[in-house]
Amino acid sequence: MLGYAGRILHVDLSSGRIWTEVLNEDYAKKYIGGIGLGMRLYLDHSKPGVDPFSAENPLVLATGPLSGTMVPTGGNGHAFVSKSPQTFGVGETKAHGHFGTELKRAGYDAVIFYGKSERPVYLWLDDDAVQLLDAQYLWGKSPQETEDAIKKELKDAYIRVASIGVAGEKLVRIACVINEKTRACGRTGLGAVMGSKNLKAIAVRGSKDIAVANKDRLLELIKVQHERMKGPAARKYRTLGTPENVLVLNALGAMPTNNFTGAVFQGADRISGEYLNERYVAKVIGCSSCAMRCEHIAVVPEGPYKGTTTRIEYEPLWAMGPNCGVGNLDAILKGMDLSNYYGVDAISIGGIISFAMDLYKNGIVNKETVGLELNFGNAETMIEMIKRVSLREDFGDTLAEGVKLAAERIGNGADKYAVHIKGVEMTGYDIRGLKTAALGYAVSFRGADHNRHGAYGPDVSGKVNRFKAEKGRGKLVKETEDLYSIIDSIIVCKFSRGTYVKGFDDLAALYAAVTGIEMNGEELRRAGERINNLGRLINIREGLTRKDDSLPWKIMHVPIPDEGPSKGSHVTQEELDLLLDDYYEVRGWNKEGMPTPEKLKDLDMEDLAYIIKDKPVKRKKHTQTEE
């Protein structure tokens, strides 16, 4: 079992007790690593129905079996898993950079945090020496300042740090965990879970060797991957980066604007990947072991935000730009930088602000109640709101609950403008006219997300009629979901997905060369399916049902108004039901979206059949969806 460190670290923040455990080989083979192993460990070590912010909610940090090796993009990932304060089901989130590499070098496949520390602490992992150190002096600092301060305190620039910002401390439900200053475990609010435990940061230094089972075979495979990464499969990420999407999606009428009111942005040319690379991008850097490099670092050249330096990606650019009606690129970049500074998910923050702007436009809130003119397109207000939400100031305190809970609190029909799935704010694909993607979004176990399934692929490429809901889409979603679950568990980068031309077979070959565990593509695919069922089972245990596989009100009731190919498109309840039925059937689940005992047996998961036998836990009122 090379590749794996073979060791799990347990940290009880309440008592300060720290102990290690040998990694169960059966779990390694069945759940691989990353989110798969993380979710299984979470399930084993948690009770159903706990509040995400209570001491009873554990937080799991996991690496993948390839972490620490030279497998391109595979050497550097890590994942967090816990109960999400947004979905009240399973929350999982990954990041790349250098942190995962270092954690594996220190000798851990996973770290499980229990309880809650009495005062702010950070975990210092120096190979086998594990300590909880005082973080009072770091409280209130940004992740970037925290990283610098810890490196200074411990006197080693090669130490890697993952930490939360002020938003995590203040339990803002969209808080993230940031490593290497610009890399974020962004979605599902697990930074707030970390904050609820008074855990400011995790600092790691590892000096253990990472040995692999078959060195020569691995180098052969890596050589092939390097070549593919120089080719067309990775071209987008190497050249313009994900902001290339701006013009592509805009032309399709698939870039949501003004909180999913329209789907075409008039100022797209001035915020495009092309425009950015010409005027703003100063350098493209890479994560540990990566042979693609995609991280575009942009600098604002002039104006009031001059000198702002930040990593750029399409999603946050869209969220704080077109989705808020903002076309001022300088301000959007400032917004991205501030999101990292406060430690909030740069996608959800845009979703929250656009939600507030929509409420303002529709008279549900006004200047007296929110203290600001929250007009779509107002860049200064957008910037100010990032601060207010992150610091829970004024109206920001309500919005810091995320759009779903904020809408419940505001009432007065606000829920119609809350564009979320399972409590997680939408991402930058207008699924009103991307109906395979709409299914993928609806069934994602971590809520609204393109990265759980990539089901926009067949829609955008024209492989299917994207305006039509029909049988067969369930299979497409299932296939990409299973692949994405392996990508998130073996932990390679989604941007490299096109370089695994034989899909599971390529990934299985890498896995076998590193670990020595012979596994073929089909076995790995089954593991992917198993991991998807696992995510589903945790959600069922927490009381989520078919009703939660829903779409935002606007997606179902406001047809795309813009002239162009997508005009008039939206998803009806009948269409959604058709898609869900098809998907559940392909998955071997019942009509309620629950895995059948036969399916669990088929996937060698009978040990978890108790979850579907027990009645789902009655959820507390504040977590309930409308009955």
Place this chain on the structure above:
Amino acid sequence: MANAPKTEAAKWKLVSCDPEKCTGCAVCEYICSLHKENVFSAQKSRIRTMRIHPWINISIACRPCSPAPFVTACPRDALKQSEETGVIVVDDEKCDGCSWCIEACDYGAVTLHPEKKIVRICDTCEGKPECVKWCPEEALDFVTRDIMAQKARIAVSKKLFKEAMEAQGIKP
């Protein structure tokens, strides 16, 4: 084999890194440790990557000085510099890990092997450095100082005459 005379240094090749191209991916560290020690380990790599700021990345290996100050600094005469290649050879029997050489090297190119407690320095893989071969960005090169200067001159000329070249249809 005494310290090499200065005249020899012009022939020596070294692993040089172009920080404009370097992305900080550390593939050089991975391949170095795998090639030399059969494992992936940053500490066991003879080349190290440094990121000071998101856009300041560089990998550094031995840049054979003439004479190398740390060869002189070794109190146990464990280090010898090859006249032919400039490579500094460590006598594992004599080295006791005292690390005077680490202190004396201005480039941080000498590292202490974490288990053997003896120092390690880039040996250029007998003139065919693996890191150069594997660098995905071709940021690393194995060159003499003269060629290094020549490359810089070509780069700066291209920069200076970019417009003129474009006007002439010369591809930079």
